[in-house]
Amino acid sequence: MINPFLNFYKDDQTQKDAIVLEELVSNLNITYQPAKSSFTDSLKGFELLTHLFNCRVYRNFCFKNGNRQTFYLLEVVAAHRTSKFTVYSIQPSTEEYRIYPFVVFKTSLTIGHVIVRPETISDKITELIKPVEVDFKNHKSFSFKYFVSAADKDLVTSNFPFELMDYLNKQRNISLEFKDGLCLMRHSKAINIKDGVELCKIASDIQQILA
Template sequence: MDFVPFDTVGLTASQFNDFHQTYNVLKEKFNIQPTGNINFNLDDFESFKFYTDVRIRGSFVIKRAKNDCYILFVEVRYKTMGDKTSHVYHQDYQTWAISYLKQDFGRILIRRETLADKIVELVHPVEIDFAEDKAFSNTFYVLANDHQKAVAGMNRDFRNAVMDTRSDDFVIEINEYSLIIGNRHTLSPEKTVHLAEFIERVANLC
């Protein structure tokens, strides 16, 4: 078998095909290149606190972007409650994308707004809304620890990039100068391309 730039240990034939197809699509569309071993400090993000273990199976840089941005193939392990006091253990493979920003955004969480969010907002107004951008505010739920930094960083161009993201059920998390985007869906070529399109746009804007 030819060399592949991701960890294949323990993958089933179906899982390997998912990885390989996703890599080939990214390679053709974005001219990605393997990074080698880089510590992306995923433990710094709340999005990964749910998991008992997170391991990067492959990491790739999008070279044509103005600033550093990457696609990550990630293995995650987590547990859920089974019957009574027992736990059920799970393992999955996901795609996340990460970019490093020029300015400090503070800590921000962005995801699609749900009906439950709208109800909570009536009682506890914690969400950031953009009065000049009702379409964005009606679509996305934004939480931040520093209102001033968040509003300064999330300008019109940034919000447009988020609005144009074609991936469903994604979450964007920003930890000061680092932004990640992903979801809890199993790795697939189509969803990965959507994440790569967004992260490349952010890297060119921010």
């Protein structure tokens, strides 16, 4: 069943994504135990969402892993805006709406508001001019791979689990945000079955690490 809320978009790319989402949910129903619970917590102020253009959160799907821990797959729709430049004029920008799968779960980890995302070349250059990220001296390879920003740096360096750093150091294209007792996760790409399944597995693994 395709999400009827997505029908208002002009192009059909989001409709194709909605079909992929249904296939992803079917795959997850085999690996995890589906549950009827619905995600009702507020995601206001989560930067992984606010940094997306024209972002909207639609459906959510609840699952329980082997340890009976609950996580939710979120259907997030956002636009990618592009503009065409020619010698004579600037063409109107176009927007392509895509679905991006997010996963969210509750956690008791006390590190305040923290964002963990893959570090870019731009981040490394910025750090040379004005250091702002959190560096972990006890796990230099993790610090090299990820950009970590935090409201309270001392709280993070004291309480961020080494086991979680070690695990994330082996992953790719994953971003996390901890805020208000929740962990929100996303993959860098638009929805596809392989990355969606992997995202849920990583979320389940992290839940067990933090348990």
